[in-house]
Amino acid sequence: MDISIVVPLYNEEESLRELTAWIDRVMQANGYAYEVWLVDDGSTDDSWAVVRELTTANPCLKGIKFQRNYGKSPALNVGFQHATGDVIVTLDADLQDSPDEIPALYRMIVEEGYDVVSGWKKERKDPIGKTIPSRFFNLVTRLVSGIKLHDFNCGLKSYRRNVVKSIEVYGDMHRHLPLLAKWAGFRKIGEKVVEHRPRKYGYSKFGLSRLVTGFLDLLSLMFVGKFGKRPxxxxxxxxxxxxxxxxxxxxxxxxxxxxxxxxxxxxxxxxxxxxxxxxxxxxxxxxxxxxxxxxxxxxxxxxxxxxxxxxxxxxxx
Missing domain, CATH: 1.20.58 (Methane Monooxygenase Hydroxylase; Chain G, domain 1)
Incomplete structure (x- = not known):
């Protein structure tokens, strides 16, 4: 299996058909053997019914449904456990991440030898209420972690398979996946400017509270990574x-x-x-x-x- 794509989703019934069709076009055009894990994080709309329909029509699509809403990090962690591809790509289900970026992210892992490649939404299509706090968060995370990335929170990333099999994503640690990889010993972390699209359906599921929890998670991760075995x-x-x-x-x-x-x-x-x-x-x-x-x-x-x-x-x- 060349590529496993992990898509965490919560109440995204409108976008799933378009997203999966787009992914399939890109994979077919590039001749990749692929699988898509659609991880339903306890949606309250008809997302799971759409996932059932899609997985029946396309054997490359697979679904996982949580009993209730646990969060993006648990959804990614379970998706990583099931992924079998040589390269694992993550992207959000809201169509703001473009599947057209996947081939380049794949090549950076396979041909250029990166362990992790993080997307950089250089031109964000979000309101200023999200962009300003995000830039501040990224600046602090960059200074504390020593990882020279501009956009830690971008959902569009690619990983070498042994990276995701060696880390555990919990709480709200999905924002710090590059740092988790670094603590696990995977040092070659790259970045690629990716297209960011305006939200087409629904609304954002994240508020300003994630800025506070993001800093708390960062402090927790730095402590556990450095002093977890020697407090x-x-x-x-x-x-x-x-x-x-x-x-x-x-x-x-x-x-x-x-x-x-x-x-x-x-x-x-x-x-x-x-x-x-x-x-x-x-x-x-x-x-x-x-x-x-x-x-x-x-x-x-x-x-x-x-x-x-x-x-x-x-x-x-």
């Missing part, structure tokens, strides 16, 4: 540092009090100094962080996947 390195370091700052400050306060008594200076209580409470609070917080790191380390060591690592190649003469 004590983070919590222990922060806890020790805070405890030492608080302890040093309390020693200075105590020394100052002894010096004042020895030199018959005006008597004041240690508790009259606000730095006393700051030092005490800092030591308590440092201790809590250290204990948190210790407990997190115990949890990490009890994880059955603690010694699971992706091995690319073994040479055993």
């Amino acid at each position: 004590m390195h983070l919590f222990g370091t922060l806890g020790t540092l805070m405890f030492l700052i608080g302890f040093t400050s309390s020693v200075v306060i105590g020394t100052t009090k002894v010096y004042a008594l020895a030199n018959n200076m005006p008597k004041t209580l240690v508790t009259d100094n606000p730095w006393f409470y700051i030092s005490l609070t800092t030591m308590v917080m440092g201790t809590i962080l250290f204990v948190t790191g210790f407990l997190a380390e115990l949890v990490a060591r009890s994880n059955p996947d603690r010694n699971y690592y992706l091995v690319e190649e073994v040479l055993d003469a």
Whole structure:
């Protein structure tokens, strides 16, 4: 199988026939062996009835239906599990992503050796209420992750097969698939300018809240990727540092009090100094962080996947 196309969908009954016909024309014109996984994320309209109709008419089309709405990331994850192609392409079902881009995305994986190729909607056909927050999000993600992409959230992407089989997409992590691939050891990540079309049917299912959740997911992913197997390195370091700052400050306060008594200076209580409470609070917080790191380390060591690592190649003469 040359290409597996994974299409997550939610209430997109109007666009499915046109989308699948368009995909089929592109695949036939290029002579690709292909499959399309239409993953219905608990639609409340007639999307699944349309999927049933389409899969009956075309054996290259396959469908998966969720019992309820779980989100785009779970839909992609299940689609990745079922995909069998050498290259996996994802695109949205709303016809804003053009299937005409698929051959170029495929060639960048097969001929140019990329692990992941992300689309860049350089000229977006969305209202300014979506484009401005998206640019800000992409800027921050680019700076934090070190991956030089302009559009992390573009649904049109292509992956080498072993990439999607090596990562788990959960929560709302579909925005950070290139970063997930990077953490899994796939470093050759490319970008291609793709056509972005105005929405033809329905309305966007995403609001401004995804900007907040996107940043929270990014922080979570950075933490898990760097400290997931060694949480004590983070919590222990922060806890020790805070405890030492608080302890040093309390020693200075105590020394100052002894010096004042020895030199018959005006008597004041240690508790009259606000730095006393700051030092005490800092030591308590440092201790809590250290204990948190210790407990997190115990949890990490009890994880059955603690010694699971992706091995690319073994040479055993």
